[in-house]
Amino acid sequence: MFKNCLENVRNTVPLVHNITNYVTVNDVANVILACGGSPIMSDEAEDVEDITSVCGGLNINIGTLHKTSIEAMFRAGRRANELAHPILLDPVGAGASALRTKTALSLMTELKLSAVRGNISEVKTLARGSGTTKGVDADVADAVTEESLDDSVAFVKEFAQKARCIIAVTGAIDLVSDGKLCYVIRNGRPEMGKITGTGCQLSGIMAAYLTANPSAQLEAAAAAVCMMGLAGEIGWSRMQEGDGNSTYRNRIIDAVCNMTGEELEKGAKYELR
Amino acid sequence: MFKNCLENVRNTVPLVHNITNYVTVNDVANVILACGGSPIMSDEAEDVEDITSVCGGLNINIGTLHKTSIEAMFRAGRRANELAHPILLDPVGAGASALRTKTALSLMTELKLSAVRGNISEVKTLARGSGTTKGVDADVADAVTEESLDDSVAFVKEFAQKARCIIAVTGAIDLVSDGKLCYVIRNGRPEMGKITGTGCQLSGIMAAYLTANPSAQLEAAAAAVCMMGLAGEIGWSRMQEGDGNSTYRNRIIDAVCNMTGEELEKGAKYELR
Amino acid sequence: MFKNCLENVRNTVPLVHNITNYVTVNDVANVILACGGSPIMSDEAEDVEDITSVCGGLNINIGTLHKTSIEAMFRAGRRANELAHPILLDPVGAGASALRTKTALSLMTELKLSAVRGNISEVKTLARGSGTTKGVDADVADAVTEESLDDSVAFVKEFAQKARCIIAVTGAIDLVSDGKLCYVIRNGRPEMGKITGTGCQLSGIMAAYLTANPSAQLEAAAAAVCMMGLAGEIGWSRMQEGDGNSTYRNRIIDAVCNMTGEELEKGAKYELR
Numbered sequence: 001m002f003k004n005c006l007e008n009v010r011n012t013v014p015l016v017h018n019i020t021n022y023v024t025v026n027d028v029a030n031v032i033l034a035c036g037g038s039p040i041m042s043d044e045a046e047d048v049e050d051i052t053s054v055c056g057g058l059n060i061n062i063g064t065l066h067k068t069s070i071e072a073m074f075r076a077g078r079r080a081n082e083l084a085h086p087i088l089l090d091p092v093g094a095g096a097s098a099l100r101t102k103t104a105l106s107l108m109t110e111l112k113l114s115a116v117r118g119n120i121s122e123v124k125t126l127a128r129g130s131g132t133t134k135g136v137d138a139d140v141a142d143a144v145t146e147e148s149l150d151d152s153v154a155f156v157k158e159f160a161q162k163a164r165c166i167i168a169v170t171g172a173i174d175l176v177s178d179g180k181l182c183y184v185i186r187n188g189r190p191e192m193g194k195i196t197g198t199g200c201q202l203s204g205i206m207a208a209y210l211t212a213n214p215s216a217q218l219e220a221a222a223a224a225v226c227m228m229g230l231a232g233e234i235g236w237s238r239m240q241e242g243d244g245n246s247t248y249r250n251r252i253i254d255a256v257c258n259m260t261g262e263e264l265e266k267g268a269k270y271e272l273r
Numbered sequence: 274m275f276k277n278c279l280e281n282v283r284n285t286v287p288l289v290h291n292i293t294n295y296v297t298v299n300d301v302a303n304v305i306l307a308c309g310g311s312p313i314m315s316d317e318a319e320d321v322e323d324i325t326s327v328c329g330g331l332n333i334n335i336g337t338l339h340k341t342s343i344e345a346m347f348r349a350g351r352r353a354n355e356l357a358h359p360i361l362l363d364p365v366g367a368g369a370s371a372l373r374t375k376t377a378l379s380l381m382t383e384l385k386l387s388a389v390r391g392n393i394s395e396v397k398t399l400a401r402g403s404g405t406t407k408g409v410d411a412d413v414a415d416a417v418t419e420e421s422l423d424d425s426v427a428f429v430k431e432f433a434q435k436a437r438c439i440i441a442v443t444g445a446i447d448l449v450s451d452g453k454l455c456y457v458i459r460n461g462r463p464e465m466g467k468i469t470g471t472g473c474q475l476s477g478i479m480a481a482y483l484t485a486n487p488s489a490q491l492e493a494a495a496a497a498v499c500m501m502g503l504a505g506e507i508g509w510s511r512m513q514e515g516d517g518n519s520t521y522r523n524r525i526i527d528a529v530c531n532m533t534g535e536e537l538e539k540g541a542k543y544e545l546r
Numbered sequence: 547m548f549k550n551c552l553e554n555v556r557n558t559v560p561l562v563h564n565i566t567n568y569v570t571v572n573d574v575a576n577v578i579l580a581c582g583g584s585p586i587m588s589d590e591a592e593d594v595e596d597i598t599s600v601c602g603g604l605n606i607n608i609g610t611l612h613k614t615s616i617e618a619m620f621r622a623g624r625r626a627n628e629l630a631h632p633i634l635l636d637p638v639g640a641g642a643s644a645l646r647t648k649t650a651l652s653l654m655t656e657l658k659l660s661a662v663r664g665n666i667s668e669v670k671t672l673a674r675g676s677g678t679t680k681g682v683d684a685d686v687a688d689a690v691t692e693e694s695l696d697d698s699v700a701f702v703k704e705f706a707q708k709a710r711c712i713i714a715v716t717g718a719i720d721l722v723s724d725g726k727l728c729y730v731i732r733n734g735r736p737e738m739g740k741i742t743g744t745g746c747q748l749s750g751i752m753a754a755y756l757t758a759n760p761s762a763q764l765e766a767a768a769a770a771v772c773m774m775g776l777a778g779e780i781g782w783s784r785m786q787e788g789d790g791n792s793t794y795r796n797r798i799i800d801a802v803c804n805m806t807g808e809e810l811e812k813g814a815k816y817e818l819r
Contacts, residue, residue: 021314022295022298022314022568023298023299023302023314024299024302025568025569026299026569026570026572026573026742026743027299029569029570029742029743030741030742030791030792030795033740033741033742033791034740034790034791034792038683039742040639040642041567041568041569041609041610042610042611042639042643043610043612044610044611044612044613044645046613046645047611047643047645047646050642050643050644050645051639051642051643054642054643063314064314064315064316064317065315065317065320066316066317066341067317067319067341068612068613093313093315093324096313096323096324096327097315097320097323097324097327098323099317099319099320099323100320137311194306194307194530195303195306196299196302196303196306196312197299197302234788238788242507242511242524242527242528242531243527244307244526244527244528244529244530244531245303245306245307245526245527245530246303246307246522246523246524246525246526246527246530247523247524247527249303249792250523250792250793250796251788251792251793252792253790253791253792254788254789254790254791254792254793255788255790256790257740257790257791257792258788258790294587295568295571295587296571296572296575296587297572297575299572300572336587337587337588337589337590338588338590338593339589339590339614340590340592340614366586366588366597369586369596369597369600370588370593370596370597370600371596372590372592372593372596373593410584467579467580467803468576468579469572469575469576469579469585470572470575515780515784515797515800515801515804516800517580517799517800517801517802517803517804518576518579518580518799518800518803519576519580519795519796519797519798519799519800519803520796520797520800522576523796
């Protein structure tokens with residue numbers, strides 16, 4: 001039950017080590033706190049092994065890669081693997097540059113990941129081993145729609161099997177699969193795309209959920225997706241005349257902060273395939 | 274017409290590559306989304322050429338220079354020039370340190386810029402080729418006032434001719450010139466100076482406008498200045514008792530998000546000299 | 547009087563150089579503006595001496611250390627010492643990694659600091675010269691409580707004497723001592739811990755207060771702690787149904803922005819020991 005997943009986060013306050021981009025890092029920290037976790041950020045290679053060791057999970061986001069932070073990602077990842085901590089990879093902009101694509105693929109090869117969360121274009125790039133995406137947003141041609149849903153579910157399942165980790169593709173319809181089952185999730189609002197970093201925020205939440213729910217990883221990942229989408233719906237319902245994307249950002253994090261297990265259970269819109 | 278400039282941004286969703294400071298980067302991303310563009314951030318030298326290639330314009334902001342990001346600025350800039358993308362330079366703190374002054378001057382020399390946007394002290398530093406400024410805010414002695422307006426307009430026109438690009442000096446009165454004409458703009462609120470990064474945000478908006486309006490660069494730059502100033506006025510009108518600079522920041526971005534072409538056209542306060 | 551300390555900040559607009567983490571840097575900049583100061587950020591070793599020279603005080607925060615920024619901290623610190631500028635150290639995560647502990651200790655040894663502000667676990671690590679903390683939050687076992695208050699006051703006084711600077715330990719009860727006197731402060735709200743960076747923000751405010759009040763350093767440090775705590779109380783009183791930690795963050799900075807000397811004087815809850 002998603003309710004349990006949420007409550008496990010709030011009760012255990014998982015400490016999540018984030019190596020993430022400097023664009024959305026503050027929102028990632030606040031949303032991890034909002035969902036019940038505790039964030040710590042460190043991307044200096046000489047610092048990350050110690051930091052990962054005091055944490056319970058690792059969130060790697062390649063949104064603003066630096067050569068020095070790449071080394072930090074591998075060192076933190078290897079240490080997290082030794083400690084059997086869950087690792088989530090958010091391959092921001094994979095396909096938009098050779099460095100991003102190469103780094104994301106190497107992280108998938110050299111580390112044992114628990115989950116990869118990205119938009120459909122980023123995930124297709126990783127599945128193909130190469131590719132192009134238009135910036136950090138998903139290409140319209142790739143979008144998961146009701147029409148392409150069967151194919152998309154099959155694709156995500158297959159890639160999850162091949163990658164041996166949970167694959168979460170988020171967009172208008174979200175897909176979360178461990179290779180066997182696939183959650184098809186219809187929470188969220190299109191206006192969330194007008195805020196920078198809602199994807200990064202979801203990755204932070206998901207890392208906290210994975211850390212707090214070791215025996216229910218797929219369900220935890222899906223619950224995180226539903227929480228973020230539902231928060232987008234609740235936040236939107238509180239918008240007043242004159243409010244725009246900056247206020248919406250605050251209201252979404254506020255909604256995560258106030259969400260109870262019952263509300264998540266009731267508001268989650270998904271089917272299992 | 275400013276209305277067209279705004280609508281060209283909303284209709285074409287220009288992708289803007291930002292190499293910017295980590296202080297205000299989140300606000301820059303959100304305000305570019307708010308005005309209708311799409312931001313992507315990358316400042317790793319090995320990443321920037323690919324990223325600039327998938328974008329339509331480049332916004333270079335030296336607010337927190339690093340030796341590595343300086344290299345990225347030049348590499349991205351050269352690639353943007355090859356692709357004939359507009360480049361905007363925001364010389365944050367030029368005059369406050371030798372590194373900032375030297376870097377800004379080198380960027381102006383080695384790259385073909387479309388526009389430079391800064392406060393009067395920063396722009397005077399660039400025009401003189403050296404100088405001192407008090408931190409990141411304009412020196413009071415330099416301020417563009419009604420009394421000094423004729424001289425200031427002449428200075429900005431002359432520097433725009435010499436620099437062969439649009440010069441935008443923003444403050445209580447804003448001046449935007451391509452060397453022939455000069456927009457004198459009186460939108461905005463003094464309280465905007467109590468928020469970090471309203472200048473950086475304007476540079477982000479201006480880069481989006483320049484990218485979406487290739488055949489009307491001066492008008493696009495002036496429209497961006499009016500949009501930011503008008504958003505400052507609208508945001509201020511929505512302030513309630515107990516609100517301060519943090520809420521004001523949100524309300525300004527919200528106002529950018531909701532502004533229509535008609536509102537911009539009607540609210541813009543400028544004269545042409 | 548705390549009223550004077552606040553008004554000295556608003557009247558002199560102290561320019562504060564911040565070498566700080568990229569997680570909370572935007573909030574630090576906005577809260578320094580809110581309290582009446584003017585922030586500038588620079589952490590490139592080749593830039594910091596010039597920047598510190600145009601400022602009046604220096605705020606060093608090790609929340610996201612990089613090897614390059616460590617060098618910048620020492621270079622800026624030495625220059626600030628030459629100029630007799632106050633330096634505040636915020637040892638974020640000292641005890642959580644060897645690099646953080648070692649860097650904080652070296653900064654304390656090689657620079658003449660005016661103040662160190664951290665949570666009890668971080669400060670105990672520095673006092674012992676080594677130690678472990680659980681991430682960036684204080685360990686519950688270390689907490690300053692009514693029961694442990696006498697011992698905690700004695701500890702802080704002793705460490706302040708040994709370190710020859712003001713020691714500010716913040717948490718449910720805050721202690722600020724110069725080795726002779728100790729302010730015991732009971733402002734604030736527990737919900738402030740659900741926002742990232744309220745400690746970093748306080749350090750920014752404190753650096754501004756120290757800079758603007760050269761002849762009343764202990765009182766200035768205590769006034770800053772009371773201001774932040776009182777802002778947390780005022781911000782909380784403005785929370786509405788559905789608001790969460792993101793809105794709370796804005797309301798706290800807003801409250802700093804609007805606070806008068808009289809309000810601070812009246813709302814400050816402290817005793818001197």
